[in-house]
Amino acid sequence: MSVRARMRRFEQALRERGLKSTAQRDDIARVFFGAEGHLSVEELYAAVRRVNPRVGYATVYRTLKLLKECGLAAERHFDDGQARYEPVEDDQQQHDHIICERCGKIVEFASQELERLQERIGRFLGFVVGRHRIELYGICAECREGRRRRPRSEHGVHRL
Template sequence: MTETARQQIETFLSGKGLRRTKQRDVIVEAAFGTKEHFNAEELHEMARRIDRTISRATVYRTLALLVECGLLREVDLGRDQTYYDPNFLDKPEHNHLICLDCDRVVEFEDDHIALMEDCITRRLGFTPSSKTIRIAANCDQLARSGHCAYRDQKLAGTLPAHSHAHAHA
């Protein structure tokens, strides 16, 4: 986590009359110690690896604060639960492609998409305040060969449950 982000959370907490605590610091460390998307339970597990005293309730409260201050974003990965993306600080305009076969999440940016969004919203008389693009797709490699390296590794237990990659289209 960058010093700017640390300052942002400290300023935010101070403005709400809240203080920095050891437990909040551990949760923030866990949340930004990964590039993977995570749900609240996964963050709880990551934080407890650092400090066994972290409670589930503190994780949920801290997640809400991190989202409210703009350090984390809630993302819909189509899995019937809320996931959090720690990568928007570095890449605020990225989108997500989710493989329906192996659950791999590929983050991507594309200047053409940004231009298209701008054209569409202006033409329809709107100014976007936020945007989300989520593409659900099937793996071409799996369809062609019957095997997907990511799916095979996931089934073998050698990949995180929600592995992702980055691409710039």
């Protein structure tokens, strides 16, 4: 979904809650939707300040909470314990994460095989499985080869 489409959904969600869109809230939402996923509040705050230096931390925090309540942001907790947020995609774009334990890089993937496995496990144990959450932890290629790079969060789901 494009940033514009997400912004329209945000405006609609605000209206449904009887809230008005404000310039600061819009700036925060636009940066969030356009960013490469998995931002902590601090990282989003830093990115928003580059666009609008008047925005305060509390406003960023509250807007993220609002985005979450509207179903437009998903909160993730990986091993480092920090809450991270990413835009929510459509259902067919569900993805899982593989995380480098050394540099913190987060890569997204989706696997048909995993979907099938989830169903098979559910059936075997008498469940109807609606969703899953899988986090794989390891060491990325750059770290293994000693090529140090800035930790980064790749966006774009690798399909297996």
